[in-house]
Amino acid sequence: MKPFIPSPHPPGNRRKILIQLFLSTLYISAFTFGGGFVIITFIKRKFVDELHWIDEQEMLDLTALAQSSPGAIAVNAAILVGWRVAGFAGMLVAVAGTILPPMIILSVISFFYAAFASNRYVALVLKGMQAGVAAVILDVVCSLGSKVLKERSVLSLFVMASAFVATYIFNINVIYIILAAAAVGICKQIVLHRKPGIPTR
Amino acid sequence: MIYLQLFLSFLQVGMFSIGGGYAAMPLIQKQVAETHTWLTMSEFTDLITIAEMTPGPIAVNSATFVGIRIAGIPGAVIATLGCILPSCFIVSLLAYIYYRYRGVSTLQNVLSSLRPAVVALIAAAGLSILQLVLLQGKNPMDFFLTGENSIGLTDINWIGGGLFLAAFVTLRKLKWNPILVMALCGAAGLGLNLLI
Numbered sequence: 579m580k581p582f583i584p585s586p587h588p589p590g591n592r593r594k595i596l597i598q599l600f601l602s603t604l605y606i607s608a609f610t611f612g613g614g615f616v617i618i619t620f621i622k623r624k625f626v627d628e629l630h631w632i633d634e635q636e637m638l639d640l641t642a643l644a645q646s647s648p649g650a651i652a653v654n655a656a657i658l659v660g661w662r663v664a665g666f667a668g669m670l671v672a673v674a675g676t677i678l679p680p681m682i683i684l685s686v687i688s689f690f691y692a693a694f695a696s697n698r699y700v701a702l703v704l705k706g707m708q709a710g711v712a713a714v715i716l717d718v719v720c721s722l723g724s725k726v727l728k729e730r731s732v733l734s735l736f737v738m739a740s741a742f743v744a745t746y747i748f749n750i751n752v753i754y755i756i757l758a759a760a761a762v763g764i765c766k767q768i769v770l771h772r773k774p775g776i777p778t779r
Numbered sequence: 780m781i782y783l784q785l786f787l788s789f790l791q792v793g794m795f796s797i798g799g800g801y802a803a804m805p806l807i808q809k810q811v812a813e814t815h816t817w818l819t820m821s822e823f824t825d826l827i828t829i830a831e832m833t834p835g836p837i838a839v840n841s842a843t844f845v846g847i848r849i850a851g852i853p854g855a856v857i858a859t860l861g862c863i864l865p866s867c868f869i870v871s872l873l874a875y876i877y878y879r880y881r882g883v884s885t886l887q888n889v890l891s892s893l894r895p896a897v898v899a900l901i902a903a904a905g906l907s908i909l910q911l912v913l914l915q916g917k918n919p920m921d922f923f924l925t926g927e928n929s930i931g932l933t934d935i936n937w938i939g940g941g942l943f944l945a946a947f948v949t950l951r952k953l954k955w956n957p958i959l960v961m962a963l964c965g966a967a968g969l970g971l972n973l974l975i
Contacts, residue, residue: 608834609834609958609962610834611832611833614836615901615904619957638893638894639881639893639894640877641897642893642897644870645897647866647873648795648865648866649793649863649869649870650796650836650838650839650866651836652836653863653866654866658874661871661874662878673867677835677839677859680834680836680839681856681859683833684833684840684843684844684855685843685847687829687833687844688848694832700832702968702972703965703966705972706938706964706971707961708912709940709946710961710963710964711908711961712905712908712912712943712946713946713964714950714957714960715902715904716902716947723898723902726895726898734895738895741896742899742903745899745900746906746907755900759893759895759896760892763885763888763890770888
C-alpha cells in the first residue's frame with residue numbers, strides 16, 4: 579500500500595527518528611520566544627539546514643500551509659513536519675514536543691505570575707533576547723530571499739515586493755496576502771496552459 | 780461540566796483563529812473574559828503579557844493558564860487539547876492534499892507564487908521585532924506619513940542595536956547555533972543594561 583505521506587526514512591531506524599523528532603521540537607519550542615514566524619525560522623534551521631530531513635522549497639510550502647490554516651502556527655508547522663518525517667506517529671510526537679514546554683512553563687508561572695511580569699531583571703533579559711530573535715529571523719530571510727532573487731523571475735520579485743509592502747506598511751491580514759499570492763499562481767497557470775486550474779490526472 | 784465548557788471554548792479558539800497569535804487574541808478574550816467570566820479584563824491583560832514573555836503559542840499559553848486557574852492541571856490539559864484538535868484534523872488533511880498533488884502543475888504554479896510572499900511575510904515579522912528593539916515601538920512610518928512623532932538619536936536603543944548587529948554577524952558569517960545566540964543576547968542585555 580502506498581504510504582499516506584512519503585517519509586524520507588527507511589523503516590528500520592524509526593524509533594531513533596521519533597526520539598530525535600521529539601527532542602528537536604521540544605528544544606525549539608522551549609527556547610522560541612515570539613510569534614509563529616520565529617518558530618518557523620528555527621524549524622527551518624533545524625530540519626532543513628541541520629538534519630536535512632526536509633528541503634528548502636518544501637519548507638516554504640509547509641510555512642504557507644501552516645500560516646493559512648486555523649490554529650497556532652507553531653502547532654500547525656509541527657503537525658506538517660511530523661507527518662513528513664514519520665507519518666501519524668511523527669505527527670503526535672511533534673505536537674507533544676511543541677506543546678509540552680509552554681504548558682509546563684505556564685503552569686509554573688500561573689502560580690506566581692504577578693512577580694514574574696513585573697520583575698526588572700526578567701524584563702532586561704527578555705529585551706536582549708528580542709535583539710537576538712530579530713537577528714535570527716533576518717538571517718533566515720537573507721538566505722531565503724537570495725534564492726528568490728536567483729530565480730530571476732519578474733513575477734516572483736513582484737509578489738515578494740508587494741507582499742512586503744502590504745503586510746509591513748499597510749498591515750493587511752496575512753490571510754488575504756496568501757490568498758492573493760495563490761490567485762497570482764492560478765492566473766499564471768491559466769495564462770501558461772490556457773485552461774482552468776483543475777488538476778488533470 | 781466545567782471541563783466540557785473549557786474544551787468547547789478553546790476548541791472555538793483553535794478552529795477560528797487563522798493567522799497566528801495576534802489573530803487568536805480577540806477570540807480568547809471573547810471566550811475567557813466575556814462569554815465566560817473566567818478572568819477579569821486586567822487578569823486577561825496580564826495573561827497576554829506573560830504569553831508574550833514566554834515561549835509557545837499564545838493560544839496554548841492561554842489555554843494552560845485559564846485551565847489551571849479554573850480546574851487545575853486536568854483543566855489545563857483539556858483546554859489545550861481543545862485548542863490544538865482542529866489544527867490536527869485540518870492541517871493533516873492539507874498535508875495529505877499537498878503531498879498527493881504537489882506534482883500537478885496548477886498546484887506548482889500556486890506554490891511558486893506563494894513562496895516569495897512567505898519570504899516577505901517572514902521579513903516583515905523580523906523587521907517589526909527589530910523596530911521594537913531599536914525604537915521601543917515607535918513607528919518610523921508615522922513620521923513619513925504625518926510628520927509627527929519624529930525620531931531623534933535619543934529614541935534609539937543603542938544597546939539593542941549593538942546586540943542585533945553582533946548577533947546578525949555571528950549568525951551569517953560564523954553560522955553559530957541560533958538558540959545559543961539568543962541566550963547570549965539575553966545575558967548580554969541584562970549585563971550591559973546593569974553596567975550602563
